[in-house]
Amino acid sequence: MIVIVNENTEDTADAMFHALSDRTRRDILRRVLAGEHSVTTLAAKYDMSFAAVQKHVAVLEKAGLLTKRRNGREQLASGDVQAVRSVASMLDELEGVWRGRVARIEALLIEEN
Amino acid sequence: MIVIVNENTEDTADAMFHALSDRTRRDILRRVLAGEHSVTTLAAKYDMSFAAVQKHVAVLEKAGLLTKRRNGREQLASGDVQAVRSVASMLDELEGVWRGRVARIEALLIEEN
DNA sequence: ACAACGTACAACCATCTGGTTGTACATTGT
DNA sequence: ACAATGTACAACCAGATGGTTGTACGTTGT
Numbered sequence: 001m002i003v004i005v006n007e008n009t010e011d012t013a014d015a016m017f018h019a020l021s022d023r024t025r026r027d028i029l030r031r032v033l034a035g036e037h038s039v040t041t042l043a044a045k046y047d048m049s050f051a052a053v054q055k056h057v058a059v060l061e062k063a064g065l066l067t068k069r070r071n072g073r074e075q076l077a078s079g080d081v082q083a084v085r086s087v088a089s090m091l092d093e094l095e096g097v098w099r100g101r102v103a104r105i106e107a108l109l110i111e112e113n
Numbered sequence: 114m115i116v117i118v119n120e121n122t123e124d125t126a127d128a129m130f131h132a133l134s135d136r137t138r139r140d141i142l143r144r145v146l147a148g149e150h151s152v153t154t155l156a157a158k159y160d161m162s163f164a165a166v167q168k169h170v171a172v173l174e175k176a177g178l179l180t181k182r183r184n185g186r187e188q189l190a191s192g193d194v195q196a197v198r199s200v201a202s203m204l205d206e207l208e209g210v211w212r213g214r215v216a217r218i219e220a221l222l223i224e225e226n
Numbered sequence: 227a228c229a230a231c232g233t234a235c236a237a238c239c240a241t242c243t244g245g246t247t248g249t250a251c252a253t254t255g256t
Numbered sequence: 257a258c259a260a261t262g263t264a265c266a267a268c269c270a271g272a273t274g275g276t277t278g279t280a281c282g283t284t285g286t
Contacts, residue, residue, distance in 0.1 A: 010136045017134035022244085023123045026207075033211040040262055052245055054264070059243095073253040073262045081211040084204055091201040094139075098146040098194040135274085153232055165275055167234070172273095186232045186283040 012064065016087050019063035024048075025056045032066055033079030042077065125177065129200050132176035137161075138169050145179055146192030155190065 019025055024046060031037055031045070043053040057077055060066040064083045069076045132138055137159060144150055144158070156166040170190055173179040177196045182189045 013139065014134055014136060017130050018243095021127055021130035021134055023127060024244095026126065030207060030210050033207055034214045035217075038262075039264095048244090049246065050263085051247080051265085055244075058264090075263065079207075079211060081208060084207050084211070088201055088204040088208070091197055091204070094143060094146055094192075094197050095194060095201070097143050098192060098197070101147045104148075131273095137274095151232075152234095161274090162276065163233085164235085164277080168274075171234090188233065 013087075013090055015063040016065060016083065019059050019065055020087070022056070022059075024053075025060055028053070028056055028077075029060060029065055029079055029084075031079075032060075032077045033081060033084070036069075036076040036078050038071075038074040038076055040074070126200075126203055128176040129178060129196065132172050132178055133200070135169070135172075137166075138173055141166070141169055141190075142173060142178055142192055142197075145173075145190045146194060146197070149182075149189040149191050151184075151187040151189055153187070 020029075027045075028042055031042060039054055039057055040050065042057065043050040046053055057066065057068075061068060061077075064080060066077050066079055069078065133142075140158075141155055144155065152167055152170055153163065155170065156163040159166055170179065170181075174181060174190075177193060179190050179192055182191065
């Protein structure tokens with residue numbers, strides 16, 4: 001297995017995992033993955049100020065998990081499933097490391113027999 | 114698809130994504146998924162104090178991504194691949210939401226034709 | 227017995243985070 | 257023209273985060 005780890009992907013990993021570490025943001029992401037929503041529409045769903053929700057959307061946008069599209073005075077947010085998949089692939093990489101450990105242990109057991 | 118979201122899983126999701134949002138912790142997790150390491154052994158790998166690394170290990174442990182086992186005066190840390198998989202399945206759930214959106218759009222296109 | 231080792235945790239500090247209110251500005255509808 | 261709507265962002269605040277040093281305590285080796 002080939003693993004490429006550059007500074008840039010570490011930065012985006014930081015941003016993505018951080019964005020996902022808040023339940024309000026995960027909920028927003030769920031909604032915008034299901035379909036486009038304006039920031040105001042999203043804000044109406046939560047028991048906090050518009051500004052707070054707008055900041056959550058901005059965090060998701062900076063992490064690349066969401067993109068916005070202007071439509072008149074509205075800003076329509078849409079979830080980026082590619083970005084979600086890239087996070088999943090980071091976890092797959094970790095699982096791959098674990099499988100390597102298991103393979104080594106099994107090789108050792110075979111050696112002992 | 115059935116989706117179960119209780120308060121408890123949201124708490125652990127918060128903890129897990131937060132734990133993964135730091136590159137030092139992701140690196141520690143990679144090492145302990147590959148094999149057992151004492152806290153001191155881990156600490157030697159990073160350009161920060163032992164206490165800082167010990168705290169990172171504690172964060173990973175509280176999130177359930179890592180478990181420790183006493184061995185004399187050493188504390189051997191081991192990555193929990195099941196926990197990593199549970200994070201991956203949360204992302205799968207998000208991807209499932211997105212697929213639902215695509216299915217709805219396709220249904221709409223079929224309707225229009 | 228005692229020095230060295232491995233660990234945990236408290237106290238402290240600068241910075242970040244997640245919330246608030248207020249302001250500014252572009253777009254829309256009357 | 258102007259009021260209402262949708263958005264962005266600054267300023268502020270309490271609490272969390274990520275680092276530090278210092279201390280305490282059990283385990284190990286001589």
